[in-house]
Amino acid sequence: MSMMVNAALYSDDIDVLASALFAWCAERSIRLHSQEGLSAANIAINLYDAGYQTQDQLLGALHEYEFH
Secondary structure, eight states: OOOOOOOOOOHHHHHHHHHHHHHHHHHTTOOTTSHHHHHHHHHHHHHHHTTOOSHHHHHHHHHHSOOO
């Protein structure tokens, strides 16, 4: 069994993630604490870990992501 270890997030990282997520949710009138908002937060973290590390990159990737 393998364990995935994520690097620590710093204040600037949180700001980037939060601003992209808040913008994405606002565009769609989605409450952050809804199931869809929480799913988007999880996806945003995964995208950030995958290298989308600016607000514009994250927001663009969230726009392109296929939500189910």
